[in-house]
Amino acid sequence: MCGIVAAVGEVDVELCRAMLARIKHRGPDDTGEIHRGEVWLGHQRLSIMDVEGGAQPIANSDRDTYLVANGEIYNHRHIRRDLGHELFETGSDSEAALHALIVDGPVGLARLRGMFALAFMNDDGEFLVARDSLGVKPLYWVRRDEVTLFASELRAFAPADRPLVESFPPGHCWTPSGGLVRFADAVPARVRPARRADVPGEWDEALLKSVREVVVTAVENRMMSDVGIGVFLSGGLDSAIVAAAAASYAERTRQPLPTFAVGAPGSADLEAARVVADFLGTEHHEIVMTPATAAEALPKAVRAIEHYDPSLVRSAVPNLLLAEYAAKRVHAVLTGEGADELFAGYSYFHAEPFTDPDALQAELVRTVTELHHLNLQRCDRTTMAYGMEARVPFLDRDVIELALSIPPEHKMIRPGVPEKQLLREAFAGWLPEDILMRGKEQFGDGSGAKDVLADAVRSMPELAAREGVTLRDRQESVFYAVWHDELAGIRPGATLGMFATT
Incomplete structure (x- = not known):
């Protein structure tokens, strides 16, 4: 639904804004940014959920924690019920990701069902980036000694940075202190097919019903x-x-x-x-x-x-x-x-x-x-x-x-x-x-x-x-x-x- 850019370290605001401008096509409805200390978040919005109130970066009520996201959180209503409706100020599905991370920290990523690439920060200096387990939504990064840059598309990066571009791995999150950590697999480890040597001539109706x-x-x-x-x-x-x-x-x-x-x-x-x-x-x-x-x-x-x-x-x-x-x-x-x-x-x-x-x-x-x-x-x-x-x-x-x-x-x-x-x-x-x-x-x-x-x-x-x-x-x-x-x-x-x- 959007395009995101994030930077942590020695932030060059004009560089970040130029990166965001290169992916404006991903979100032609609105542009937003936030800069706090060593973190910059930028967002190009395609308005799909809560058109009026879902602008990003999205913040908590204290305005000390922010998130930009690209994608959809399909179980956001369940998350709202679990965490308490009183925490929420918009109808945006991305706000569910914000509060899941506020309440649970990186473990909160396990709550999210959907496709997403997101970046999270607060005024205490915490910063996190994550991508969904399949990599349905794109995310790339460049790691330099002085700064780490993230963006939804390769073209966002300046020509000087392009030789350093890597694909951010699906199912992983990254923090400056903890580095790269896997939080979900594309194919859950518990998936083990029950082998049957004798396949029937007709499918079992219960199996057909389950698939449907x-x-x-x-x-x-x-x-x-x-x-x-x-x-x-x-x-x-x-x-x-x-x-x-x-x-x-x-x-x-x-x-x-x-x-x-x-x-x-x-x-x-x-x-x-x-x-x-x-x-x-x-x-x-x-x-x-x-x-x-x-x-x-x-x-x-x-x-x-x-x-x-x-x-x-x-x-x-x-x-x-x-x-x-x-x-x-x-x-x-x-x-x-x-x-x-x-x-x-x-x-x-x-x-x-x-x-x-x-x-x-x-x-x-x-x-x-x-x-x-x-x-x-x-x-x-x-x-x-x-x-x-x-x-x-x-x-x-x-x-x-x-x-x-x-x-x-x-x-x-x-x-x-x-x-x-x-x-x-x-x-x-x-x-x-x-x-x-x-x-x-x-x-x-x-x-x-x-x-x-x-x-x-x-x-x-x-x-x-x-x-x-x-x-x-x-x-x-x-x-x-x-x-x-x-x-x-x-x-x-x-x-x-x-x-x-x-």
């Missing part, structure tokens, strides 16, 4: 918004399930549900999304992507995602076009990110060596843990480029725990059983049958972006790779040239995988 209910609850928890919310609908299984659950909630609460789809003329994604929208009765919008609009969006997409990997860029271009259009109508959208990693949706999951259940389980855990390097950053950057927040219900902590506790045998393909069959059957009746059985396509392929971009880059300049960088073809060299112009000074691979090409 946990996903629906995650979607409903992410429908909170004071300014409207929509769904990115690709027409694939995952986003269609999210749209179905959101449509059910919107009907019960009597609120509109816009859905947004993008693709080349006649693309499979546009056609499938139209079928889903008609079935659910949503307020559907289509963005038709042409070679001209793709070529125009390409440099913006590379700059937005701060990456040049071809598969990532191919999905980022339609995502950016989608975000540009949708941001004029809603401030937040739901997406289907994470379902393939939890329910074995990618084709390589069903080839050697992952035909072994233990190997498959290990690979699912690995991909979930590493989502913050690529897909989640693409999802965040393309939406926040236009001041819009993306929410990812499949990556709710309860969904992760349930999905990864299911025996991996249940996720394997076999004759008559395609990938993600468990998920398909859990939502039987919620969607048209042809959508439930639609095969997996990469977003860049289903939307037609792959072919459209192949035409668009033919006349664009490319750049030879620097030392330590491998470029696989001319298209990647073109993407790399755009990236290099925007983020010169960043060392590929320096941000824990953010720039690794795979």
Whole structure:
């Protein structure tokens, strides 16, 4: 929902303000800052919850403790009840994080359920920075002897600092006195799938019900918004399930549900999304992507995602076009990110060596843990480029725990059983049958972006790779040239995988 910048040590206020200005697109509604002693906090606000009263930095009643946050705390109402409503002065979900830290110190981070990157300070000199366990919301830092700097995006940092930029690790908090401490794992340690060698021909109804209910609850928890919310609908299984659950909630609460789809003329994604929208009765919008609009969006997409990997860029271009259009109508959208990693949706999951259940389980855990390097950053950057927040219900902590506790045998393909069959059957009746059985396509392929971009880059300049960088073809060299112009000074691979090409 926002962009944050923080500094502790020898604070250069003008440097910090310049950093904040570089990420104004993340929060076009308001700008706030606070400077106390050796700490500076800055905030660019995208107003979603408590539009009138939720400005940041948010403070306690004594005005001696402050917090800036990017993200959403979905259980903020429960935290209010637990800590006492009398402590709270706004309806902002971020205020729940503030009081959890005031009451419990760093241990209070365990109360928070949601996606967040935050910085906390008080007049006694305490300072803390933290990032959610999956890294859904981005956070980067630079550690110098005299000062430590934090920001939501790489571009925030001055060119002189860019060679020092690192990704702040998910599930960790940092204080000047205690250093870096893990407070949560992406995949809870207690998740241990109950192995079953004999997988039945039909799914147990109790399992299907559990999967359906946990996903629906995650979607409903992410429908909170004071300014409207929509769904990115690709027409694939995952986003269609999210749209179905959101449509059910919107009907019960009597609120509109816009859905947004993008693709080349006649693309499979546009056609499938139209079928889903008609079935659910949503307020559907289509963005038709042409070679001209793709070529125009390409440099913006590379700059937005701060990456040049071809598969990532191919999905980022339609995502950016989608975000540009949708941001004029809603401030937040739901997406289907994470379902393939939890329910074995990618084709390589069903080839050697992952035909072994233990190997498959290990690979699912690995991909979930590493989502913050690529897909989640693409999802965040393309939406926040236009001041819009993306929410990812499949990556709710309860969904992760349930999905990864299911025996991996249940996720394997076999004759008559395609990938993600468990998920398909859990939502039987919620969607048209042809959508439930639609095969997996990469977003860049289903939307037609792959072919459209192949035409668009033919006349664009490319750049030879620097030392330590491998470029696989001319298209990647073109993407790399755009990236290099925007983020010169960043060392590929320096941000824990953010720039690794795979």
